[in-house]
Amino acid sequence: MAYKKYLNKNFAIFCGPGNNGGDGLAIARLLSLSGHAVQVFLLNSASKRSSDFDINYKCLKEVASVIIDLKEISLPSLAADTIIIDAIFGTGLNRSLDGFSKQLVEYINRLNNKVVAIDMPSGLLTDLSSKGLTAIKANNTLTFQCFKAAFLLPENEEYFGNVHILDINLHPSYLNSVETTFELVDQQFISSIIKLRKAFSHKGNFGHALIIAGSYGKMGAAVLSTKACLQSGAGLVTAHVPAKGVEIMQISAPEAMCRIDTQSEIISNIDYDLKPYTSIGIGPGIGKEKMTTSFLYQLLKDYQKPMVIDADALNILSENPDWLSLLPPGSILTPHPKEYARLFGNDMNDLEKINTALQKAHDLKIIIILKGHHTFIATPDGKGYFNTTGNAGMAKGGSGDVLTGIITGILAQGYKPNEAAILGVYMHGAAGDNAAAKYGMISMTATDLIEALKTPDLLTK
Numbered sequence: 001m002a003y004k005k006y007l008n009k010n011f012a013i014f015c016g017p018g019n020n021g022g023d024g025l026a027i028a029r030l031l032s033l034s035g036h037a038v039q040v041f042l043l044n045s046a047s048k049r050s051s052d053f054d055i056n057y058k059c060l061k062e063v064a065s066v067i068i069d070l071k072e073i074s075l076p077s078l079a080a081d082t083i084i085i086d087a088i089f090g091t092g093l094n095r096s097l098d099g100f101s102k103q104l105v106e107y108i109n110r111l112n113n114k115v116v117a118i119d120m121p122s123g124l125l126t127d128l129s130s131k132g133l134t135a136i137k138a139n140n141t142l143t144f145q146c147f148k149a150a151f152l153l154p155e156n157e158e159y160f161g162n163v164h165i166l167d168i169n170l171h172p173s174y175l176n177s178v179e180t181t182f183e184l185v186d187q188q189f190i191s192s193i194i195k196l197r198k199a200f201s202h203k204g205n206f207g208h209a210l211i212i213a214g215s216y217g218k219m220g221a222a223v224l225s226t227k228a229c230l231q232s233g234a235g236l237v238t239a240h241v242p243a244k245g246v247e248i249m250q251i252s253a254p255e256a257m258c259r260i261d262t263q264s265e266i267i268s269n270i271d272y273d274l275k276p277y278t279s280i281g282i283g284p285g286i287g288k289e290k291m292t293t294s295f296l297y298q299l300l301k302d303y304q305k306p307m308v309i310d311a312d313a314l315n316i317l318s319e320n321p322d323w324l325s326l327l328p329p330g331s332i333l334t335p336h337p338k339e340y341a342r343l344f345g346n347d348m349n350d351l352e353k354i355n356t357a358l359q360k361a362h363d364l365k366i367i368i369i370l371k372g373h374h375t376f377i378a379t380p381d382g383k384g385y386f387n388t389t390g391n392a393g394m395a396k397g398g399s400g401d402v403l404t405g406i407i408t409g410i411l412a413q414g415y416k417p418n419e420a421a422i423l424g425v426y427m428h429g430a431a432g433d434n435a436a437a438k439y440g441m442i443s444m445t446a447t448d449l450i451e452a453l454k455t456p457d458l459l460t461k
């Protein structure tokens with residue numbers, strides 16, 4: 001286990017007056033009993049102490065430990081190899097730190113000692129944004145029972161370090177009774193939505209996806225999304241591309257059929273029946289030429305089934321926000337942070353972004369995928385899902401095009417839009433993790449993501 005390296009060290013345990021402090025006192029007792037040198041520092045111990053704190057304080061007193069009441073003037077000096085345990089505040093913190101507690105946290109952050117936070121780094125708020133606040137910068141956080149949403153937000157990255165979830169045996173009926181807006185998408189969750197391919201099935205059972213993508217100089221985006229779509233289980237895939245892009249597409253993805261635009265370099269028009277297609281993905285590499293923009297408007301007006309909207313299709317939407325109301329219900333938007341800002345506004349902290357996505361998903365009856373580390377999926381029914389797969393090796397051009405192809409391919413097979421979004425994001429990240437394991441995060445490319453989709457246990461490990 002990662003924290004085995006902390007055995008046989010000296011510990012300085014900082015405890016607040018609540019239950020988090022109580023946890024710190026219990027840790028102090030256990031470490032003392034196992035022969036470690038432990039110093040305990042109490043903060044505000046004269047104020048309202050929780051009963052957990054009192055019980056653990058009494059137990060600790062029976063074990064030989066140094067317990068020091070911290071006063072505002074005396075911040076302790078610690079040996080460089082002492083491990084600091086932060087049990088000052090946990091989930092009960094309901095406002096930003098000030099006064100001595102803020103000073104103490106700033107002091108700990110200035111030290112070079114390793115810090116282990118208990119449940120939450122002190123100062124981090126559970127349900128509110130912590131942007132710009134003072135909080136412990138931990139190397140490791142040992143959190144109880146489940147991930148806290150605060151650990152999934154980019155703006156909190158510098159605080160929690162490596163997060164370890166400790167099972168404290170909370171009763172399943174209690175856990176089930178806790179209402180939560182957010183779900184974590186892990187392998188177990190995915191296994192509840194994945195459909196097995198029946199032995200007697202044929203290609204007609206897995207739908208026909210249409211990818212509308214590419215322009216002169218950006219055929220790569222079209223190829224990446226089409227190839228990813230082919231590897232997401234769809235029965236048939238057609239790519240609608242500008243005339244000049246047909247050869248590129250046919251050579252790169254011979255399994256896909258092509259529809260050829262009347263324009264040579266851009267997408268401008270669809271003059272065939274869209275009924276045979278069971279899903280449409282539009283946007284990668286299409287640019288924002290006038291004809292392409294008008295075409296998107298027409299498509300939004302005419303087409304009634306859910307679509308996957310990405311890249312330039314999103315940028316066109318952000319320049320014509322009235323068109324958002326034309327999106328067919330169940331459509332899936334896949335913005336990266338910049339595209340999201342263009343669509344729904346800048347200057348939001350991470351929680352505001354998430355809440356706005358949930359609100360817009362509800363109002364427009366669509367799914368919004370906020371891409372990033374722990375991609376967030378906002379659904380029309382008010383629930384939000386954080387993905388657990390993926391890595392920084394995916395932070396490269398083309399990764400998003402692959403995601404569009406995957407989700408379009410899954411949607412084509414008859415999955416509900418919510419499921420297609422969740423499953424697609426998970427698969428994409430899982431492929432990213434496989435690619436990173438094979439090629440490393442630095443050198444892996446979007447093409448390697450597609451290659452890595454071809455892993456038998458992609459969705460079961």
Ligand SMILES: NC(=O)C1=CN([C@@H]2O[C@H](COP(=O)(O)OP(=O)(O)OC[C@H]3O[C@@H](n4cnc5c(N)ncnc54)[C@H](OP(=O)(O)O)[C@@H]3O)[C@@H](O)[C@H]2O)[C@@H](O)CC1
Binds near residue numbers: 020168
């Ligand atoms: N199932 C569970 O939940 C389990 C929970 N467990 C543990 O309990 C922890 C939660 O404990 P908790 O509720 O006692 O709150 P905690 O984080 O110790 O802090 C509360 C104290 O902080 C104070 N305070 C608040 N803001 C402040 C400020 N800015 N500056 C100064 N003070 C401030 C607040 O004072 P007040 O707001 O009342 O003035 C109160 O005194 C949780 O993280 C985990 O470790 C596990 O042991 C078992 C399972």
Ligand SMILES: Nc1ncnc2c1ncn2[C@@H]1O[C@H](COP(=O)(O)OP(=O)(O)O)[C@@H](O)[C@H]1O
Binds near residue numbers: 336391394397402
């Ligand atoms: N640090 C990261 N951790 C996990 N996934 C990431 C990370 N960085 C990027 N990704 C994923 O890679 C994809 C990048 O998409 P995007 O920026 O649209 O790429 P492009 O437009 O170049 O195709 C997203 O799905 C995103 O979630």
Ligand SMILES: [K+]
Binds near residue numbers: 118120121122
């Ligand atoms: K803490």
